[in-house]
Amino acid sequence: MTMRKWQQLDALCRQVRRTALGLMAGTSMDGIDAAVVTIEGFGRERRVQTLATHLEPYADAEREGLQTLIREGGLEALAAWDAYLGERFAEAGQRALTKAGLTTVDFIGSHGQTIWHAPAARLFGHLTPNTLQIGQPDVIAARLHAPVVADFRTRDMAYGGQGAPLVPFVDWLLLSDAHESRAVLNIGGMANLTILPAGGSPDAIYAFDTGPGNTLIDLAVRWGTEGRERYDGNGTRAAQGQVIPALLKQLLTHPFFEQPPPKSTGREVFGEALLQEILMQYALPSIQLNDLIATLTELTARSIAHALQRWVLNKTPIQRLIVAGGGIHNQTLMARLQALLPELIIESTAAYGIDPDFKEAIAFALLADCFLQGEPVAYPGTTGVSKPVPLGKLCWG
Numbered sequence: 371m372t373m374r375k376w377q378q379l380d381a382l383c384r385q386v387r388r389t390a391l392g393l394m395a396g397t398s399m400d401g402i403d404a405a406v407v408t409i410e411g412f413g414r415e416r417r418v419q420t421l422a423t424h425l426e427p428y429a430d431a432e433r434e435g436l437q438t439l440i441r442e443g444g445l446e447a448l449a450a451w452d453a454y455l456g457e458r459f460a461e462a463g464q465r466a467l468t469k470a471g472l473t474t475v476d477f478i479g480s481h482g483q484t485i486w487h488a489p490a491a492r493l494f495g496h497l498t499p500n501t502l503q504i505g506q507p508d509v510i511a512a513r514l515h516a517p518v519v520a521d522f523r524t525r526d527m528a529y530g531g532q533g534a535p536l537v538p539f540v541d542w543l544l545l546s547d548a549h550e551s552r553a554v555l556n557i558g559g560m561a562n563l564t565i566l567p568a569g570g571s572p573d574a575i576y577a578f579d580t581g582p583g584n585t586l587i588d589l590a591v592r593w594g595t596e597g598r599e600r601y602d603g604n605g606t607r608a609a610q611g612q613v614i615p616a617l618l619k620q621l622l623t624h625p626f627f628e629q630p631p632p633k634s635t636g637r638e639v640f641g642e643a644l645l646q647e648i649l650m651q652y653a654l655p656s657i658q659l660n661d662l663i664a665t666l667t668e669l670t671a672r673s674i675a676h677a678l679q680r681w682v683l684n685k686t687p688i689q690r691l692i693v694a695g696g697g698i699h700n701q702t703l704m705a706r707l708q709a710l711l712p713e714l715i716i717e718s719t720a721a722y723g724i725d726p727d728f729k730e731a732i733a734f735a736l737l738a739d740c741f742l743q744g745e746p747v748a749y750p751g752t753t754g755v756s757k758p759v760p761l762g763k764l765c766w767g
C-alpha cells in the first residue's frame with residue numbers, strides 16, 4: 371500500500387464533515403439495509419443526518435439459500451456466498467447512494483450477514499468464541515470506490531466479548547440524556563436492550579439481548595401460510611389469535627431468560643429448531659395458526675418486559691423506552707409491551723430523527739467513523755470485553 375493511501379485516509383478522518391454509508395443485514399433475513407449519512411464533529415459532539423435509505427430485499431431463493439448454508443455449511447458454498455453477498459451489499463449501497471444523489475462516500479461501515487455466532491464455543495477444551503459475518507468487504511470497497519470498515523464482531527470476541535450487541539455505543543451517542551435514564555430497544559430478529567443511565571459516560575452503558583424479537587413469529591407465519599406471508603403485518607394475526615397459556619409458560623422457562631447479562635442469542639437458540647420442537651408438540655390443526663402467532667408475540671413482549679424488570683429497573687430507574695427495528699410495526703407487540711410496562715413512556719427513535727427501520731445501518735456508519743477515529747465502541751458493560759476497544763478492520767477502496 372502506498373504512503374499516499376494512508377495520507378488520504380488521514381486527511382479524510384480529519385474532515386469535520388464526513389459522508390458515510392452504513393450497511394446492515396439482520397437475523398430476520400428480510401434484506402440488506404443501507405443508510406447514507408453525514409457525520410459532523412467528533413466524539414460526543416457528533417451530529418448525524420440521514421440523506422437516504424434503502425432496503426434491498428432478499429429474494430426468496432436468496433433467503434432459502436442462506437438458510438441452507440447456515441444448516442449445511444460447506445466451504446465452497448460459504449466462499450461463494452461471501453463473494454455473492456459482497457456484490458449484493460454493494461448493490462444495496464449503490465441504490466442508497468443514487469437516492470442521496472451521490473456517486474460515492476468518504477467511507478463505508480458494513481456489518482455483513484451473520485451466518486454463525488458462537489460466543490461460548492470450545493475446541494480441545496479451549497474457549498474459542500467465534501462468529502462469522504459474510505458479504506466480502508473487499509468486494510464492496512471495489513464496487514463503491516471507498517474504504518470499508520467491517521468484521522466488527524471478531525475483534526470484540528478477541529477481547530473477551532460476546533461479539534454482541536454492538537449498537538449500544540451508538541445509542542449512547544445519539545439517544546442518551548443528561549437528566550433522564552433511558553433504555554433503547556431494538557426489535558429485529560432477536561430483541562436487545564441498551565440502558566443509558568442519566569448523564570452517564572460510555573462506561574455506564576449496559577446492554578444485552580432479551581431473547582426472540584420477530585424471528586419465531588416470522589417463521590411461524592411463513593410455515594403456516596406455506597410462504598405466502600413473510601411476517602405478521604402490523605400484528606393482525608396475533609391480534610386475532612388467543613395466547614396458548616401452556617405453551618407460553620413452557621417457552622418462558624427457557625434458561626436464557628434467567629441468565630444474567632451481558633448475554634447474546636440468535637437463531638441457533640430462538641429459531642427454526644425451537645419452532646420445530648413447538649410444532650412437534652402442538653401440531654396444526656389441533657391449534658390455530660393465529661393462536662400460535664399470538665403466543666410467540668406474547669413471548670417476545672413478556673421476555674422484553676421481564677428483562678427490564680429482572681435486570682434493569684432495580685438498578686436504573688428508566689423512564690423512557692425508545693424503540694427501533696421492524697418489530698415496531700407490529701402493533702399487537704407494541705400494545706402488549708406498553709400494557710406490561712405501564713409506567714414507561716414508549717416511543718420510536720423517529721422522535722429523535724432516526725428512522726427506526728434504519729437505526730442499525732446508521733449505527734454501522736457511525737461505528738466505522740469511530741474505528742477511523744480510534745475510538746472504543748465496545749465496553750465491558752455492553753459486550754463483556756475485558757477493556758474498552760475500537761472495533762472493525764479496514765479494506766481499502
Ligand SMILES: Nc1ncnc2c1ncn2[C@@H]1O[C@H](COP(=O)(O)OP(=O)(O)O)[C@@H](O)[C@H]1O
Nearest residue numbers: 396397398558559584601603604695696697699
Ligand atoms: N409492517 C410490519 N408489521 C409487522 N412486522 C413487521 C412489519 N415490517 C417489518 N416487520 C418485522 O420486522 C422484521 C425485520 O426487522 P429488522 O429490524 O430488519 O430485523 P433484522 O435486523 O433482524 O433484519 C421483519 O422480518 C418482520 O418480522
Ligand SMILES: [Mg+2]
Nearest residue numbers: 396398400401
Ligand atoms: Mg432487517
